[in-house]
Amino acid sequence: MTILHEPHELSVTEAAQRGVAGLVADAEGGSDVVVTRRQRPVAAVVGIQRLTEIENTLSDLNDLALVLARAATDSGRRTSFDDVLSAYGHTRESLAALPDDE
Template sequence: MTILRNTRELSVTDAAQRGVAGLVADAEHGADLVVTRHHRPVAAVVSMARLAELDQAESDLRDLALVLARAATDSGRRTSLDDVLTAFGLTRESLAEQDDDE
């Protein structure tokens, strides 16, 4: 799976000749540029809109991984708040009496 789309490759030399303004203009028009050195990708130039899409996709994938991990490890057993408080020697009343600064 590739995360870039409408990709155009260009060498570092070609990118330098094109200049920053040219690379930015291409990215603004939707081109994902891959800069290569010795035919190996070393950098990418993408628009801010595309970067935002990639950031959102990364966040969505993290959420999905968390949901899948929880689903795979969920035993179905639940612990009540009162049981947790008791295990720590507390009660709901003792929590209510504590200052917020503690």
């Protein structure tokens, strides 16, 4: 899977001639535009729907990396909630006695 769908390349000069309105129209129509300077990509113009897809994919990949890291490092050892409370000088009863923040 590539990030951009068959992007159309334009030089900075061509993009300037096309104008912001033209670039936005392309993006709204689903075309990904890559702007180049000296034949090197320097910017991309994508529609908001495509940007949302990219952001969602990035979020999914971050979640996947976390799951894989946890699976690779999981020793199987678990700590009970009561042990955690005890380590911080609390019990379930002491937590219940704390005033509610409003």
